[in-house]
Amino acid sequence: MTDRLLVFSNPEVQKLLKEKFIPVAANDWYQRRRQDAEGEFFRSVANQGPRKGQGGGTRQGHYVLSASGTLLGYNNNRGPARRLKMMRNALSLWNDLPAKAKKPTIPEIGKADPKFQRLLPSGGQVIKAYTRCLEMRDGKLMAMGGEKVGKLAAVDHLWLQKGEIKQLHQLQKGGGGPLPARIRARILRFHLTDSTRGEPPHWAVGDMKMAMIQMNSKGELAGGFSLMSDVKDGQKRSYSGTIFGHLLFTAEGKLAKFELLATGEHEGEGRFTKGARPDPSPLAVYFTLSDGKKAADQIPPQGMHWERGYWQAEKK
C-alpha cells in the first residue's frame, strides 16, 4: 500500500517505468510455490538476490531482470530515492549486457501448475471490492484524514460463478428471499475484512454470529452481519454492521449491476495487519461490478489462496 503512494505515484518513477522498463506485478504467494516453468524462472532470478526464500519464506520485493534471467537490481525499500537509484543502477547493468542476453528466444511456457493457478471460471463475473477505514467528522462518516496508518483504500475482487449468478437471478424472479448461503458466506468471510494495512485474516464459518442478506423482487438487498473471531494472540477481531445494495440482470441472466455497501464497526487486527485503531471504528466495503477487461481487474481474490474454502465458503 505504501509503495503505491510513495513510490509508484512519484512522477520520476512513473516516467522511468513507462519508458525504460516492462513493468510486471505478481503475487509472491503463488510465484514462489508454483512448480512450472514460470515458477522455476522466477526462483532462479530471486536466488541471485538476498531473498532466497529459505524454508518456503517470502521472496517479495522489487526486481529488475533481463528476459534471459539475469538479476540486475533488487530493493525492498519504500522510499522513492533509493528505488530510483536501484532502477538507474540496473539500467546501467542492462546497457552493459551483450545483445544476446537482452533479446533471447523465449520458449512457450508449457503447462502451468494447476495447484497455483487461479482463473475465473467461464461465465463468471468480477466484482471490485473497495475497503476504507472511516472516521466521524462533523457528524459525517468520512475517509480518515491526516497521515494515519491504514488510511488508504484497499481493493480486492469478489468472484461469482456462472451458476451462482443464475441462482441470484432466479431468486429475484421468484420474488426474493435470503441470499444463497454460499454467496453470502463468501462475501462475509472473505470480503468483509479490514484489508487496509495488508493481507487480512479471513473469518471462519463459526465467526459468523449473524449473517442475513435478503433480496426482494426488484433485486434490492438489505441485511446485517456480526462477525467475531475467537481470541487469538490475546486479541479478538469483530465487525458488525449493515449491508445494502441492488442487483440488475441482463436479458441473458448476466449481472448488469452489482452494488453492495457494507458499513459497520470493526475492531482488531491480524498477523499481517498490525496498527489497527484501538477501539471499534467505522469500516466500509463497497462492491461494484467490473467488466474484468483491465489486467488489474483479473487479479484473483485474495481469498483464492485457499481455493476450495473460497468457492465453498459456507462449509467448515
Place this chain on the structure above:
Amino acid sequence: MRWFFVTLALGSSVISVCAGWKLEQTRLIKEILPTKAESAWAEIPWRTNLWEARKESAKVGKPIYLWEMDGHPLGCT
C-alpha cells in the same frame, strides 16, 4: 448494535423507495473509493504475466521491472 440500528434506518428507506443509492450513500461511496492521488500508481501499464513479459522484453529490448508482493500488488496486498 448502536451502529446497526443507525445504518439500518439509513438504508431501509432506500430499499423501499428506489433501486439506486440515496444521496448520503452516494457520498459515502465516494469517500470509500480510491482518490485520484491514491490511484496514480495504476497509471503505470502493469502487466500481470511474467512469462509474457519475458517475451515482450526480448522483443522490445527493455529490462523487466517486477513488483513481487505477498498478496497481489494490484489487488489485496
